[in-house]
Amino acid sequence: MDMASTLLAVAVTLVFFFQALTWTRRGKNKRLPPGPKGLPIIGNLLMIGKNPHHDFQRLAQKYGPIMHLRLGLMPVIVVSSAEAAELFLKTHDLVFASRPPHEGSKVVCYNQQNLVFSPYGSYWRNMRKMCTLELLSNHKINSFRSMRMEELHGCVQYIREAATAGGVVDLSSTVSSFSTDISCRMIIGKKYDHDNFSEKGFKATLREGMQIGATINLADYIPQIRALDLQGLTKRMKIIAKDFDDFFEKIIDEHVRSKDENRVKDFVDVMLGFMGSEETDEYRVERDTIKAIILDMLTASMDTSAAAIDWTLAELIRHPQEMKKVQKEVKNVIGMRRMVEESDLEKLKYLDMVVKESFRLHPVAPLLIPHVSREDFTVNGFDIPKGARIFVNAWAISRDERVWTDAERFYPERFIGSDIDLRGRNFELIPFGAGRRGCPGMQLGLTVVRLVVAQMVHCFDWELPNGTSGSDLDMREEFGIVCPRANHLLAIPTWRLKD
Numbered sequence: 001m002d003m004a005s006t007l008l009a010v011a012v013t014l015v016f017f018f019q020a021l022t023w024t025r026r027g028k029n030k031r032l033p034p035g036p037k038g039l040p041i042i043g044n045l046l047m048i049g050k051n052p053h054h055d056f057q058r059l060a061q062k063y064g065p066i067m068h069l070r071l072g073l074m075p076v077i078v079v080s081s082a083e084a085a086e087l088f089l090k091t092h093d094l095v096f097a098s099r100p101p102h103e104g105s106k107v108v109c110y111n112q113q114n115l116v117f118s119p120y121g122s123y124w125r126n127m128r129k130m131c132t133l134e135l136l137s138n139h140k141i142n143s144f145r146s147m148r149m150e151e152l153h154g155c156v157q158y159i160r161e162a163a164t165a166g167g168v169v170d171l172s173s174t175v176s177s178f179s180t181d182i183s184c185r186m187i188i189g190k191k192y193d194h195d196n197f198s199e200k201g202f203k204a205t206l207r208e209g210m211q212i213g214a215t216i217n218l219a220d221y222i223p224q225i226r227a228l229d230l231q232g233l234t235k236r237m238k239i240i241a242k243d244f245d246d247f248f249e250k251i252i253d254e255h256v257r258s259k260d261e262n263r264v265k266d267f268v269d270v271m272l273g274f275m276g277s278e279e280t281d282e283y284r285v286e287r288d289t290i291k292a293i294i295l296d297m298l299t300a301s302m303d304t305s306a307a308a309i310d311w312t313l314a315e316l317i318r319h320p321q322e323m324k325k326v327q328k329e330v331k332n333v334i335g336m337r338r339m340v341e342e343s344d345l346e347k348l349k350y351l352d353m354v355v356k357e358s359f360r361l362h363p364v365a366p367l368l369i370p371h372v373s374r375e376d377f378t379v380n381g382f383d384i385p386k387g388a389r390i391f392v393n394a395w396a397i398s399r400d401e402r403v404w405t406d407a408e409r410f411y412p413e414r415f416i417g418s419d420i421d422l423r424g425r426n427f428e429l430i431p432f433g434a435g436r437r438g439c440p441g442m443q444l445g446l447t448v449v450r451l452v453v454a455q456m457v458h459c460f461d462w463e464l465p466n467g468t469s470g471s472d473l474d475m476r477e478e479f480g481i482v483c484p485r486a487n488h489l490l491a492i493p494t495w496r497l498k499d
């Protein structure tokens with residue numbers, strides 16, 4: 001070992017020692033929520049496996065709905081009941097409305113200038129207002145209705161051809177391509193272009209970024225070793241960041257040069273309209289802001305909706321009775337001579353229950369996005385330290401046997417006569433989060449999920465390949481910020497509509 005490495009090792013050890021000492025002293029005078037004992041320095045990191053939401057649920061059964069752990073040097077609070085979630089996301093929402101430092105977002109999202117990871121404060125408020133009022137308003141979402149239908153027609157046509165040929169369709173990748181295309185057209189004004197991106201490809205790069213973003217990065221939990229980048233994640237993120245930055249630069253330049261005044265304004269157009277507007281200074285948008293928000297909108301919209309559609313279709317294929325009920329409802333409401341339109345959706349009440357039930361069993365962001373405590377605070381008699389990461393286990397909450405009868409069963413009828421919805425008012429079902437940091441794209445996400453599910457079951461009957469029965473369908477999940485099916489959903493379609 002050379003002198004520099006020795007000094008570095010000594011320095012890191014000393015920092016750890018003093019940090020651990022401070023942490024223990026601070027912890028001693030506090031009444032932290034109950035939780036498992038951790039090891040020095042790494043805390044409870046080894047207790048968390050491939051599916052942290054499952055591990056947290058198991059631990060919470062022993063330690064309770066407000067549980068304390070330590071991941072590395074960071075205090076972590078896991079919230080696992082509807083009542084506790086209400087305390088953190090509604091009653092004391094303001095205290096927990098920030099996001100923790102996130103190495104991945106720092107590197108890729110221009111120092112956490114995106115909406116998803118920006119800390120609570122005036123920048124976040126500004127961006128949130130811009131996204132809610134200018135990009136994700138009902139009016140703006142509706143201006144892309146015909147584009148969504150055009151893409152959906154293409155998708156249905158593709159499946160129809162497979163049906164004619166009697167082939168198997170990879171529903172997961174078909175839905176994912178559709179979702180990518182509508183997101184790109186809405187956000188950057190066109191489908192992504194292979195030639196304009198690095199060799200690895202746009203979707204693969206985006207997916208890699210999300211996968212790294214969801215990996216427990218030691219730099220976030222033991223900041224003293226950030227510079228060592230022990231897992232090599234920051235290095236990989238820097239490559240991704242460069243690819244995206246080049247791509248977004250081209251997109252912005254194309255928009256600045258475009259003279260076509262008549263096209264529907266995409267998100268980049270809208271944001272460029274606010275850039276450098278000195279007089280109004282309405283949203284203080286810089287070039288980096290636009291790039292960070294483009295990435296946010298793409299990552300937040302593409303995989304979330306696709307994963308939710310995939311889970312719902314998988315549940316319906318596993319449950320033929322429920323599948324028949326949705327098909328019957330759509331047939332009664334719109335007949336067999338045309339496809340479903342967005343304007344039909346509000347009449348489809350059973351479909352609504354099916355989608356809710358699927359979100360209950362498969363919230364696509366099972367731990368929401370981590371919140372952080374902005375100050376030392378007391379909740380339910382427990383001291384929550386400033387800087388504690390708050391994980392709300394939406395997955396465990398919506399499978400809580402104390403609230404949901406026969407919680408593991410897919411049973412849409414449970415919502416008959418119930419006014420529980422999934423918009424963040426009922427804390428037993430919060431797939432879109434709740435409160436200040438709740439999802440601003442919920443309306444768009446729900447519209448796309450309902451529309452595509454309705455279309456897929458109205459236009460086609462579905463059968464599993466190789467005589468597989470529904471009960472054998474692999475329903476394992478792959479944990480990430482978004483949690484899709486671990487394996488693609490493959491099925492054989494048969495065309496149903498009358499020409």
Ligand code: HEM
Binds near residue numbers: 371434445
């Ligand atoms: C099925 C679709 C979707 C689901 C299930 C979903 C779910 C979520 C969840 C759970 C959160 C975190 C809430 C929290 O931390 O408390 C979130 C945040 C967010 N979502 Fe969505 N989302 C979906 C679609 C969308 C769409 C279509 C967009 C925009 C195009 C979007 C944009 C965002 C943004 C920007 C945030 C961060 C908000 C903030 O931190 O202030 N989402 N979403």
